[in-house]
Amino acid sequence: MTQATPGVLAEVRRERERQDAKWGEQNLDPAVWLMILGEEVGEANNAALEHLMGNARDLSHYRTELLQVAAVAVSAVESLDRQQARLAASTNQ
């Protein structure tokens, strides 16, 4: 961790809150989560390429997409943990 880590994690948290407000709790199949994550990684790639090609002055869009990548990964972990907990609860009944 660096001094910047808490601030960046706070931004990831705000993105997670934005996602929840928009989509609600999402309990998706792992393959679907990976498709969503791949879509966000693709958007980060596109933003970096636009900067490299001189079509984007700064890297703010790239940075935003990276935060979305991190937030989607966190959401996928949360979803997996919920599903595993429900499965364990149902097999213990």
Ligand SMILES: [Mg+2]
């Ligand atoms: Mg995006």
